[in-house]
Amino acid sequence: MLRELATVSCYATDLTAAERWYTELLGIEPYYRVPGYVEYRVGESEDELGLIDARYRPGGPAAPAPTGAVVFWDVDDLPAAVDRLVALGATVHEPLREHGDGEGFATASVVDPFGNVLGVMSNPHHRALRARRAATAG
Known part of the structure; x- marks a missing residue:
C-alpha cells in the first residue's frame, strides 16, 4: 500500500x-511557492519537503508542537548532520543512537526552530542503494 x-x-x-x-540547511532554493506553502525537491529521488503556514496546521497555529510522525532523512555523516542542525538553531529531540549490532544503522532527531521534529539517520541500505545507482550510472 505505501510505495514511497x-x-x-x-x-x-x-x-x-x-x-x-x-x-x-538544504543548500538549494525551493522549486515551488504559493501563498502559505513552499516546497523543495531533495536528494537523488527528489523527495518533497513542504513548508506550510501554521494557520493550516490541524488544530490551528496554537496546536501543541512538536506533533505527528517523525520522518527520517538519510545523511552521509550523522554526527556532522546533527551538529549542523544544532548550529542552525535546532534543538536535540533524541540524541544520536546506534541500533543493532554495529550494522551502521543509527538515528537522531531535532526540533527545528518552528516546532517540527526532523529525523536524520545513517542507514546501510541507503548507502548500498546509492552505490548501486552510481555503479550503473557510470
Missing part, C-alpha cells in the same frame, strides 16, 4: 523564516 515517500510537510508560524532556514 511523497511529501514531508512541516508547519511554521513564520513561513518566511522557515524558508530561509531550510534553504540554508
